[in-house]
Amino acid sequence: MITTLAIALFIAVVAIHSHIRRKICKEIGIRLIKKIAPVKASLYKQVGVEPKLARTVGFFHPYCNAGGGGERVLWTAVKSVQTEFPNVISVVYTGDNVSKAEILRRVKNTFEIDLDSSKIVFVYLKLRFLVSATTWHRFTLLGQSLGSMILGFEAIYRFAPDIFIDTMGYAFTFCVVKSFQNIPVGAYVHYPTISTDMLKSLKQVSLLAKVKMAYWRWFAQLYSDAGSHADYVMTNSSWTRNHIASLWGKDIQLSVVFPPCNTSELEKIDINRKREPTLLYLAQYRPEKNHENVLRSFALYFEQHPDSPAKLLLVGSVRGEEDMCFVNHLKTLATELNLQSKVKFVVDAPWPKVVEYLGTCSIGVNYMWNEHFGIGVVEYMAAGLIPVVNNSGGPKFDIVIPWIGKPTGFHASTISEYAEAYHKALTLSPQEQLEMRINARSACARFGEHVFMRDFGNVFAKLLREDYSRT
Template sequence: MVAGGLCLCGLLRLLSSLLIPALFLSGILCLCLFVLLWGIRLWIQQRKKQLASSGTDGKQPLTVAFFHPYCNAGGGGERVLWCAIRTLQKKYKNITCVVYTGDRDVTGEDIIAGALRRFNIKLSHPVKFVFLEKRYLVEAALYPYFTLLGQSLGSVLLGWEALLKCIPDVYIDSMGYAFTLPLFKYMGGCRVGCYVHYPTISTDMLSVVRNQDTRFNNAAFITNSPLVSKFKLVYYYLFAFLYGLVGSCSDVVMVNSSWTLNHILSLWRSAACTSVVYPPCDVQTFLDIPLEEEKSITKYSIVSVSQFRPEKDHPLQIRAFAKLLEKRRPVQQPPLKLILIGGCRNQQDEERVNKLRRLCEELGVAEHVVFRINIPFEELKQHLGEATIGLHTMWNEHFGIGVVECMAAGTVILAHNSGGPKLDIVVPYEGHITGFLAEDEDSYAETMARILSLSPEKRLEIREKARQSVHRFSDRHFEETFLLSVEPLFK
């Protein structure tokens, strides 16, 4: 017993003797790290001065850079990007807008032409494109496990490449890579802002893992193992803590919906500099489509507008549509088509479309489903103008530009009973309904059948109220709220 006590005392004395050297060494390492980072910052600032050039009026133009590695993707996030740039060019004359992009397979002229073709957006001044070579570092396919952490750390390396190629005065992350914010703020000496379309991690994602629910980002082998689920939950909590730290570095935070606002406030705790800026929807273009009462119906079409990404849940649309067809009597009712409209960003998206085609064949509905990929804006308008139902199935969609466009075009919208559509878009207007919400295959099929069974007069009433409600999502409203939010970055 005495020997054991002596051994324990000796161990404690050894540990105490090592404590002071360990603390001293840790202090030296921290000091060296601080000096190294400060030296890098000074080097970057010196490099910025060397690369700087004066404008035509002799004043130094302000460089405003947007971090958007997929700026040519053609989705709602890209529309926000181009509208934001157009808005800044109108307001501030002595600025140079820069876009960090990984779209190296196209030229800058192609990207600008694509923005005009897809979104009907024309910029008043040229944009400088900085083409990044390491975009693969933020590809989800590179990280089969610990995807969130891998992509976030990859974004820091991609951000470092961007910073070395162009050092801006104002940096705006417009695609959700929050881990780049401290890099540009503390290393680049920039004023930083961000537009959050969707939080990288949310309390909903934590609850999915905690409750062991199977989702596209929570595989069955994880939900079937309590031990693995607990490990993933700890990982998610640690990541949420880091996400909150980097997000709080932002001088200006813009979010696209009430749903996103709630999550960002709970994670970043930056209420003083956070505001809701609804994404710009080209509602006027769609409102120009004549809204007339249905008289002689020869066919019905159900249109879905969204990129072919897993979270959009196109399989749910196809399965619900198959159940709808089972309930109908084709002999007595007009034929019905499901038209899936969306953008393909890469080979993974194209493979996803091929899987959806195979699903249609398996369910026997291939002849009733049409895929329209990367179509021009005018063709999109035509499909929406002819559609009866606008379909949207993403769970916890952060906002839903496609939902707004469908409502503005005059379709009867059917969206998921969650996220932005539930809280901000498909809400009553002047006491009247503006659309419908559903949650699973059966409720989607039943609601589509209900919409088709309504009288033309009732559908027209819903379409009219929906159209009246979408003016708050216009380009003009976006410009006003965006400029008000980013004003601190230009003082």
């Protein structure tokens, strides 16, 4: 019944004249506040918070139980709020049909993050399927975006917060929240839904390409309009910040807040230990990770240095049969390149085994073009590997940059540049290698959990002040 009512109200409000719509939205917003007021009062009483000072922050994260890097950001953000703002209760909007206890247990087991369960409320959404790519077989970006608007309305219909923060990249929820609630809206953006690179990459030769370009440009304008409704926006890298600034407007309050990287275990690896002349590529087995060019660049390196004792170790996870077929394709390519005795493939290695590889290999490779951040590169550096990374995105602008004026790794773009970088990294003198490893590890301090909590807390404080100023 609630689900049907939510969809009906949303469609009705969108369809009518703007002047009438504003009046209806305002009235619905008032009703939502009145409806949730007793619930909030009860929550504040349970945790012993003064009602006049108490606030609720809604984290919009429909897949909060996924256990990936985006979820580490979410739960570290919740931890930051609990640590620095004791009068704030976190409300997590999720579509996962899992109990509160189970979700928090997984957070503890996966991320080693302890949270105060009394100050967390889960709001279970019924319409998450509307943001699933499988729901929209055509015009997927547009369909998911429209779906997120309905899902966003369901979220505030079930629980109207004092502050709304999207941590999954659903920018189209901002205008919905702003329509019904006069509250501050924040966002943590991992990557833009559409980027200027996407617009530039499409060659307008055929009629179909021209139609697709027109569709992308139209969608980019919609995305820009939606994003402009946010009050404060955090991005995970300079690359993402620059793209968001170009799409949402430079006047928006933008700041880079690097994602929390749990590097403490890797930093315990002895920096002076003897390592094998092995290149490690730690990445999911997906085409965009560019494993093929890693193999080709390694083959070129061996053409130029046939007596090298170097090996290549590819370690990654697979999501299903399609990814496994891709692994088999890579093995075939390795054979065609005469690398079968020099390359090893590892699938779905457990974390302790990954740590072992990080402790024995010499070089860490990144070949993905325009990677938004690059947590794997941070892990290389924390473990003491010398990184050879793509000359683009987060690895170029934020991670493998000079530390106190000293190099922390190598950048490359083409197959030949990668082959040359492998040679340079492997032929550094022992003292040069040690210095670069120490510099790389020291540079990782910028990506620690405590740094994220501090920077996120600074932005959240602005959202909180914004809320107090409106009430």
